[in-house]
Amino acid sequence: MEQLIQKAKDLLSKKEVDAIIGYCATGKDEAKPALIYQAEDAGELIFNDRCYNNLAVYLTRKDVKKLKKIGIVAKGCDIRAIVNLIIENQIDREKVYIIGMTCNGVVKPGSKYASLKSGKCDVCKVRNPHLADLVIGDKVTEQVPMDKKIKHADLEEFEKKTREEKWQFWVDQLSRCIRCNACRQACPMCYCNRCIVDYNTPQWIDTRSNPKGGMAWNLVRAYHLSGRCIDCSECERVCPVNIPLMLLNRTLQEEVQRSFDFEAGYDLEACPPLTVFKKDDKENFIR
Amino acid sequence: MQDNWEPKIIAFVCNWCTYAGADLAGTSRFKYASNVRIIKTPCSGRIDPMFLVHTLEKGADGVMISGCHPNDCHYNEGNFNARRKYMVMRALLTQLGIDMERITISWCSASEGIKFANLVNEVTEKIKKLGPYKDIVQLNKSER
Amino acid sequence: MSDNVYMPYLMKITDIRDETPDTRTYRLEFTNPEDAKKFTFKAGQFGLYSAFGGGESTFCVASSPTREGYIECTFRVMGRVTTQLRNMNIGDIVGFRGPYGNSFPIEEKFYGKNITFIAGGIGLAPVRCVIWNILDLRDKFKDVNIVYGARTYQDLVYKHEIEEWEKRKDVNLVKTLDPGGDKAEYGCSGWNGKMGFVPTVLKESGIKGDNGVAVVCGPPIMIKLTLPVLKELGFAEENTFTTLENKMKCGIGKCGRCNVGSFYVCKHGPVLSAAELAQLPDEY
């Protein structure tokens, strides 16, 4: 932590970065995102296992984008988001200074200090940051080797359901959606200037929080994240009504991995899988 | 089910191949079921899952999507991209529990009038067996 | 009328005028004569017009209260509602909820004064309401000046009325286009007005603020630049009026959109004087 504060102070006082996005304490046993502009405020920075927010979401916020260079405190999972933002041309690699943190997994305080409900840390492959200007913290052992294909337990469980059961499950879950857009705003990949639901000509998605609108919205969001979701589980964590959104996202993650052999957020040279194609892509479902 | 129920099927077809194919079927006087309503799109790559969900929501019982065969795309690569999109779209809709039996995806060129006519007949038969699609329509009923 | 405050009057389109390629004026008459009898409004008030199936949209009433039996509205095609409104024909039914908001204090403050109108683009619509109101009672006022500008020739609304005002001896009309707005591609052949932005043209127009009342409406940036010019010309802040147009949904002070600080545009406004405007936080 001292190393983090020192580095942040250095960067800010030498004007190498205009601001640092990091975590600071909340007074409760939690951490919250903080944007630090002054070197004297750098002392507020902390890093611990409560730092579950994905800070990459701030990189595409209007006022942050205006800055010349920005420093960011990032765990491996956050760096996956940054990598994806870079390959989608949302930020320049030169414009971010990544302070990578090694991480042993984060926990959510509300849930009695269990690992995050969606189990993102159980399948994490990047406990040691894979792309950073500086790595802070001792090297930790990776739980999952990089080349291993992941199958989430909850997804496996869910897929045993019949079609009717699945439909009923989602109707129950998604009618609860209050359309607060927290999932969208917390998602580092949801950076569109104006989201499809904010357009009304044509109005593809009902803006009301009725079952129909909830269904359409969550379907579109999951679809727009296909091949881009970096499994940070922020959408699910911030959902005030606890909709298991990662089930949908992971379905698509898995499909993309199986069909196009792609995992988002690891490779700076990769192309987003839905913008490219191979002539021999599978088409056994097409008549 | 009403006795005289006839399925409504919406077909999203690409302007350059399948639409011409459907035209050919018509001019060659192949008979195909009148349950299908054709909507022309510039390219099969234009078709978004929202189209599917919207059509089902507005009361369609089945959806067809059809475009040029790979390598035949008027825009060179539209259908290659479409193929990848359909792949994830299918996975998503399956996971949501939307009946994939009702969604047919095909390639059908301008010369394949018979293929198109047969396909329409086949799909109509299938949807007739499945009966009206109610899942999404029922969501509308829960108005307060 | 029912106790449902969101219930619109039904009105029939009786006349359509295309002002610019994307701006239209409708004349609307009540389908129910009972409603027509009860209905009154004042210059400056607004209403919510609905295209059934599209939704509601807020515009001012662009016709003068002195012309009874109908109201007019002018709108630009921007979103879902206006697109649908635009696709309507004579005889079609639209909904109208209103009139809402306050009005210009014509009797209290305008009588016996020199009146200056400054408008930009479609901002002429709310001003037009006052212009006709005043021209219909012409002898109660002294000089009437109108300064009207638009980006291009194409964007000038109420072109035939501008001509009418130009011809009138008792009106001093100054019209202007932004630089480059008189090209032939905008349908302009031989522009006889001025070239330049509204605040600049106003400054050079020779209009004096003594014993004068000014009415300003246009894009927010134009209003912000025009107010200092008016002050320079000698208009008192209390006698400079503008009408704020924030986004509204309910029109009756509930939906929480239009407020600038504690000032609810739909209830305390939309008309306010420059003196009042200066009191508001800069969030409009």
Added chain:
Amino acid sequence: MADVFLTHDKARELLIHLSANGVEAFGPVEKDGIHIIEKIHEQSPINFDYFITTNSIKEALFPRYEKILSYKISQEGVEVEDVPLDKSIVIMGGHPCDAASIPLMEKLFGWDYKDKFFLKRRENSVVITLACEEADNDCFCTSLGYSPRGEVGSDILLERVSDNGWKVKTLTDKGKNFAKEYADYFQSSLEADKKYPKLADKDVPVQFDPKKVKKWIDGHFEDSLWEKIASNCWSCAACTYVCPTCHCFDITDDATMWSGIRTKNWDACTLPYFTLHASMHNPREEHFQRYRQRINHKYSIYVNLFEAVSCTGCGRCSRACGARVNILEAVKMIDNAAGGK
């Protein structure tokens, strides 16, 4: 009057009985580890053992979306139809901070033009409130003059006396009539348990002075503190949608070619396009401007209009926020700033 008691089981039965008999009954339902106030059906897993529900009871009186009129379009013209509002409503399960929001919202919906949708529902409803048993760091009802056992806005207050029951306190005529009508469900005695002491006002310490806060806000519309308060806000609407007093809404149409409905649905000042003009000009462009509007509306604008702070101190927004923007911290920062003057 002799003491009256109600057990959890009976309360559950009562809610289900009501919903089966055409009353819109709202109660706390446990779903996936959270408690939500929602309309009760026969199968609803009603559960009264919770600290605070995620959403507030406002949903019962001011639904997420509601029909305000319907219309039919034909060759002859348009026919518009009003919506009848005659169902009676019973809301059980909110805390005093929920109930306190009802008189606050009533002020707005009855301001000049009367919004019958809220007011009628309010008139037809019986509000049964559960007194608080615990409080956490996000609670601050006492700072705004409310109390964890507060009676504002409730018709009946239930105070827990044992694992399975409450003491019933009828507060209004409406509440008394309700208790009389459903007397079968209430009972005259219940074994009390010592371990349920009431949560006292002093357990939720007063942390700021709303008057001072208002004064500061009025004089500091442009202040760098606003940016600091909301620096990590990412502009979602979770805080406003769970808030018992946030009342902003949108009006939209849902129609086919020949018929349709117009609905009033929740909207939020924290969403980026809330105030966007058709000309693409947006008066509240930045995230901190929108958060400033939220605080400003609650602590200053509402006071100017209705002489009441539009916040009941429930702390739901702080708990729902994924970025941990905390309204109590924000207001305390303002209070501190005001104290310095």
